[in-house]
Amino acid sequence: MLYMAENTFGDIMDKVVVDLGCGCGTLGLAAMLMGAEHVIGVDMDSDALEIASSNAIDLETEMDFMKCDVGKLSWTGSMVDTVIMNPPFGTRKKGADLEFLSTALKVSAGAVYSLHKTTTREHVQRSAIQNLNAKTAEVLCQLRFDLPVLYKFHKKREVDIMVDLWRFTPN
Template identity: 60%
Template sequence: MKLKQLEGILGSIQQFSNPKLDLEQYPTGPHIASRLLYTAENTFGDVNGKVVADFGCGCGTLGIASALLGAENVIGIDVDLQALEIASQNAENLEVDLDLIYCNVKNLSLRGYLIDTVVMNPPFGTRNKGSDMEFLSVAIKVASQSVYSLHKTSTREHIKRVALRDFHAKSAEVLCEVCKHKNWAVRFDVPQLYQFHKKKTVDLAVDLWRFVP
């Protein structure tokens, strides 16, 4: 599947109608989602034929993109039942299979599952400090091959230090520079979803990371 085709399909996915601020629910836009998964597959071969877990899957964008790129099995995990219902409907509409689990990621136990790749757009820790690192810690423990994750650029040095020193990742690499020649900037488009948002949309600089457990 070509990149533009993948982005177009992801653009049809239903997103949150009533996002929850305490969960830092922001939709992963089709532009960045398609490029995250396209890079994971076409540069590193981490999707096709693999078991992929989407942590904090929300409405299922990253998980569905994984399925469309040939993942053998996709597991979506979220603590919000409403989000899982939307993800289930999106998967049904696009005729892809997602195994959905209602669970807080930090309490996750996947005994018996062999997870090759974790993809995620975790909470950035703005409302609940440290939630981004909780997601990353579990992802690095669970994945056997790789973890792809989005984090604020302002936290880059902290993310790398903790991933290598405390979570014992074999490597931690920011991929955003790798992708600049493809004419896409890793900017996270934050729409006006909550009352405290004063602008209709804000671009937030984020890093696309690849961690090797």
């Protein structure tokens, strides 16, 4: 995701980047290591943010973290250059992925990179353009995620999920 964002579009190096739903900080920390000017990780899980902060220390890089529900983020206007995220897929909580995308498009001045289930491609495309004020919505590639049991609500030991890597631009 980040390699393509930088090498194809120049959206990481020397940019202000936010990682929405950052979890343990993987995407945000990768952006810092790739030369982002500043990165902010946003997540509502205190334990995940503690791990992300520890990972930043281990990698000897600085990244800011903010505890907040992405849907309740009160930033107004284009606050960052690039948003990167691997949002919840909206399987357990319907529309969770589009809630993240809505916030991302509101705070980004440049581009939003996001992963969404391939089975929702047409819905994501239509929602982004018609309802979320995206200027463009492009699938850059399709990936296969091997999703192991991570949460109590996961019923299978592991599942392969086809996922689209999207690049959106805000209006």
